[in-house]
Each structure stands twice: as structure tokens, then as C-alpha cells.
Amino acid sequence: MPPSRVVITGMGVVSPYGGGQQKFWEGLSQGRSAISAINLFDASPFRTRIAGECRDFDLASCDYADADRVDRVGQFALAAAAEALRESGLQPSEDDALATGVMLGTGIGGITTIDAAQKALHSKGPRAVSPLTVPMSMANAAAGVLSIRYGLRGPSLTISTACASGANAIGEAYRTIRNGYATSMLAGGAEAPLSFGVFSGWNALRVMSQRNDSPDTAMRPFARDRDGLVLSEGAAILVLEEYEQARRRGATLLAEIVGYGGNNDGLHATRPSVEGQSRALQRALDDAELNVGDIDYINAHGTATQANDSTETQAVKRVFGAHAAQLPMSSIKSMIGHSLGAAGAIECVASVLSLRNGLLPPTINLHEADPECDLDYVPHTAREVEIDTLLSSSFAFGGCNAILALRKVD
Amino acid sequence: MEDAVESQLRDLISRNLKVNPALIVPGSKLSEWGGDSLLFLETIFEVESHFDIQFPDVGKERITDFDALVALVKRQLALNGSDIGTDAAV
Numbered sequence: 001m002p003p004s005r006v007v008i009t010g011m012g013v014v015s016p017y018g019g020g021q022q023k024f025w026e027g028l029s030q031g032r033s034a035i036s037a038i039n040l041f042d043a044s045p046f047r048t049r050i051a052g053e054c055r056d057f058d059l060a061s062c063d064y065a066d067a068d069r070v071d072r073v074g075q076f077a078l079a080a081a082a083e084a085l086r087e088s089g090l091q092p093s094e095d096d097a098l099a100t101g102v103m104l105g106t107g108i109g110g111i112t113t114i115d116a117a118q119k120a121l122h123s124k125g126p127r128a129v130s131p132l133t134v135p136m137s138m139a140n141a142a143a144g145v146l147s148i149r150y151g152l153r154g155p156s157l158t159i160s161t162a163c164a165s166g167a168n169a170i171g172e173a174y175r176t177i178r179n180g181y182a183t184s185m186l187a188g189g190a191e192a193p194l195s196f197g198v199f200s201g202w203n204a205l206r207v208m209s210q211r212n213d214s215p216d217t218a219m220r221p222f223a224r225d226r227d228g229l230v231l232s233e234g235a236a237i238l239v240l241e242e243y244e245q246a247r248r249r250g251a252t253l254l255a256e257i258v259g260y261g262g263n264n265d266g267l268h269a270t271r272p273s274v275e276g277q278s279r280a281l282q283r284a285l286d287d288a289e290l291n292v293g294d295i296d297y298i299n300a301h302g303t304a305t306q307a308n309d310s311t312e313t314q315a316v317k318r319v320f321g322a323h324a325a326q327l328p329m330s331s332i333k334s335m336i337g338h339s340l341g342a343a344g345a346i347e348c349v350a351s352v353l354s355l356r357n358g359l360l361p362p363t364i365n366l367h368e369a370d371p372e373c374d375l376d377y378v379p380h381t382a383r384e385v386e387i388d389t390l391l392s393s394s395f396a397f398g399g400c401n402a403i404l405a406l407r408k409v410d
Numbered sequence: 411m412e413d414a415v416e417s418q419l420r421d422l423i424s425r426n427l428k429v430n431p432a433l434i435v436p437g438s439k440l441s442e443w444g445g446d447s448l449l450f451l452e453t454i455f456e457v458e459s460h461f462d463i464q465f466p467d468v469g470k471e472r473i474t475d476f477d478a479l480v481a482l483v484k485r486q487l488a489l490n491g492s493d494i495g496t497d498a499a500v
Contacts, residue, residue, distance in 0.1 A: 131451040131455050135448065
């Protein structure tokens with residue numbers, strides 16, 4: 001039996017622009033920054049005091065009665081899943097539910113809950129620690145609550161590959177359907193890393209922008225004067241379906257996932273590798289049976305760290321050769337920050353919206369490119385251009401790389 | 411007239427277990443309110459936090475109905491020397 005084709009039939013997003021695809025796409029299309037001063041905790045001890053917070057997040061958008069017993073990361077996942085399922089119209093019957101699963105990426109998991117438990121423990125002792133600490137904070141809590149909320153009985157897995165988690169989760173869900181282990185999957189990523197504890201770690205790592213006085217212009221991927229990333233939070237969930245099933249039930253086929261390349265540099269915990277990233281890009285092209293000239297756009301990883309942006313540029317040039325010069329590539333992180341394990345999934349949603357709307361979101365704050373970053377990064381404003389096929393890149397600490405190849409559905 | 415402990419407990423339990431407060435009356439059993447063992451554990455935790463008391467680890471299993479819970483809370487409040495009053499506004 002030939003491998004199944006895999007299509008996307010629904011998408012949901014929680015981003016610093018607010019809940020839902022509409023606000024998300026409006027913000028990206030307008031090239032508007034969603035970065036601001038941190039409200040969620042007292043950031044005054046830190047060098048960096050800005051982030052991409054999901055400030056107007058509404059618990060009701062989770063569409064789940066017990067959402068108050070779910071960590072913030074799971075709440076984001078629930079809200080994104082509710083929107084994705086509404087768009088998809090997928091309502092698994094009792095039988096279908098056995099073949100419908102969840103593949104969720106998260107780099108950190110329920111850290112808000114762990115932070116609260118630590119604070120209670122150290123200030124008041126063990127009796128002050130909530131009995132819900134374990135079920136709310138465990139890494140698979142968010143994937144589990146999606147399966148439970150919708151009665152999904154297929155595979156339910158958590159992928160944790162730091163900043164590539166969301167992309168890896170979508171890639172692995174695509175393989176799950178392609179190889180016949182499920183007919184539908186909720187796949188994506190969620191992260192809620194804006195806690196005092198996590199932030200202290202990132203502060204110590206010295207990779208965050210210190211432009212506290214100008215949050216809108218703080219994150220400058222590929223720019224000569226970039227000074228690091230801005231941390232953010234959010235989630236994206238996509239409904240992936242086997243092509244024939246989706247057609248039979250009359251679903252709108254938003255895009256097709258045609259390839260996936262995942263690997264590890266096998267070299268270093270935090271230093272990216274041109275070699276490793278090139279291999280991942282090539283694997284995605286090979287998996288999709290595409291040539292370099294078939295790719296019209298890359299939704300970049302683009303974290304505005306010194307190491308990432310030049311490495312990513314070199315990897316693209318190595319794989320795409322002469323085509324790289326005419327291949328637009330932009331980083332939406334310039335506008336919404338870096339949401340770690342959610343980023344790859346949020347960028348996958350942005351990529352599908354680019355395919356459907358013929359619009360490439362810009363890389364903002366790119367006034368002067370780094371000489372080592374000499375590609376077309378779609379600076380400042382969104383660009384109208386019809387595209388057919390694209391890649392979405394995610395690279396992560398731990399050496400993980402994940403590339404998704406998407407195409408308009410014929 | 412219902413005392414403050416009963417009233418506050420009803421409020422807390424109904425909110426935690428998402429159960430109609432009208433079901434939480436003297437004589438009613440915990441098993442009638444729905445919820446699982448984890449939720450009861452969480453509710454006990456909330457009760458302890460709310461009244462700033464600690465139930466003894468031995469004896470929690472005897473909390474099977476509303477009356478037993480009210481009695482235990484009052485006993486612990488008395489041991490702590492706390493008095494929230496029997497007709498305090500809640």
C-alpha cells in the first residue's frame with residue numbers, strides 16, 4: 001500500500017497578538033511587534049525585562065470545564081486545539097477516535113506549576129505544595145489533556161526537542177498518518193516559559209536582547225546590530241488528516257505536508273552547525289521529492305542570536321546554491337519573539353497562511369543586514385507573492401533540527 | 411442559622427468540585443458530590459489553605475460526609491485557637 005498523503009484541515013493559534021488565527025495573521029501582515037514589558041512576574045532583577053506575553057488569554061477559549069486545573073501551557077494547547085477543530089469540522093466518531101491521536105511539542109512543560117510549587121515549598125514547607133502539582137506539571141500533561149478533552153484514543157505523544165519541538169511534533173504526526181498508524185492527528189506545540197525561574201536561566205545564558213527601552217524594535221534577526229532573542233509564549237495546533245478521508249468528508253484542504261527532515265548535529269549542546277542544518281534541509285527536500293528550485297519561500301528559524309542567523313544563512317546557501325539568492329526567507333520571531341517549543345508549530349501555521357494568502361510576513365527591525373547574512377529576508381513589510389511550495393525551519397539546543405515542507409493542495 | 415464554617419466550606423467545595431451548592435447539606439455524603447480521589451485531595455488542600463489549618467494525616471479517611479468535614483475543621487480551628495465566629499459574614 002502506498003504511503004498516505006497528509007493534509008492540514010484546521011489550525012488554531014494562541015500568540016502574543018491574542019487568541020486566534022485572525023489576530024495572528026493581521027499582526028504578521030502588518031509587520032507589527034507584539035513585544036512589551038513583562039507583566040507576568042517581577043523582571044526587575046534581570047538584564048532583559050521584555051517578552052511576548054499572551055496578555056488577553058481567556059480561559060473560556062480552552063472550551064474545557066476543568067481548564068483551571070491545567071497548567072498555562074496546556075491551557076494554550078486547549079485553546080489552539082479548540083480553534084483548529086472548529087475550522088476543520090473534524091468530529092471523530094467512537095470508531096474514528098481510535099485512529100485519531102495527539103502529537104504535542106513542548107520544550108519545558110508545566111513550568112508555571114513547578115515554579116509555584118517551589119515557591120510554596122521553600123517559603124511554607126511541603127504541606128503548602130498542591131496535590132495537583134504532578135499531574136499539572138508533567139511533560140505529557142498538555143498532550144494528555146487534549147486526548148482526554150476530545151476522547152481521542154490513538155497515539156498520544158509528547159515531543160521535547162527544545163526550540164524544534166513544535167516542528168518535530170508536526171513532522172512525526174505526518175509520519176504517523178503517512179505510515180498508517182492514524183488517520184487524523186492533532187499536532188503542534190505549546191510553551192509557557194515566562195516564569196521567574198525559567199527566565200533566570202535564560203538571563204544567565206546571555207542570549208536575550210537587552211533593548212528594554214524599545215521592545216518593538218528589540219528583536220532583530222539577521223541584522224548587524226542584533227543582540228539576541230526575546231522570549232515569548234503561545235501555542236499552535238493543526239489538524240492533520242489522511243488526504244482521502246479529508247476529501248470524503250468535504251473538509252477544506254488548507255495545505256499538504258509533503259516532506260519532513262529531522263536530525264541531530266551530533267556535535268554540541270548550544271552551538272548550531274551548518275553541516276547538521278544542511279542535512280536536515282536536504283532530508284526534507286528528499287522526503288518531499290523536491291528540487292531546490294521548487295522552493296518558493298522559507299519560514300526561517302531566525303532567532304536574532306549571533307550564532308543562529310549566520311549559521312542558518314550558510315546552511316541555506318550550501319543546500320540551495322544559486323537559488324538561495326532569489327529565495328525569500330523571513331523570521332516572524334522578529335515580531336512575536338521566540339516561543340521555544342511552540343515556535344515551530346506557530347511558524348507552520350504562518351507558513352500555511354502565506355500559501356493561502358500569497359503573502360510573506362516580513363522580518364522587521366532589519367535596517368542593516370549582517371554581512372554574513374546576505375539573503376533576501378523580506379525586510380520591514382510583508383510581500384505579496386504567489387507561492388506554491390515552502391519550507392519551515394526549526395533548529396534547537398541539543399543539536400536538534402526539524403524542517404517541514406508544505407505545498408498547496410492540487 | 412447556619413454557621414460560618416459550614417457556609418464557607420459549602421462555597422469552597424462547590425467551587426472546587428463544580429457541584430451545585432444545594433447538594434452540599436448536612437448529612438450529604440462526599441460520594442454524592444461527584445469528583446474523584448484526586449479532586450477530593452485537592453479540595454482538602456484548599457480547605458486547609460483557606461482556614462489555615464492542617465488536618466492530621468490519620469483521620470482524613472474518616473471524612474466521608476459533610477458533617478464529618480465540618481466537625482474536623484472546627485476541631486482544628488479550636489486546636490489552633492482560631493475563632494472565625496459562628497455568624498460571621500462570608
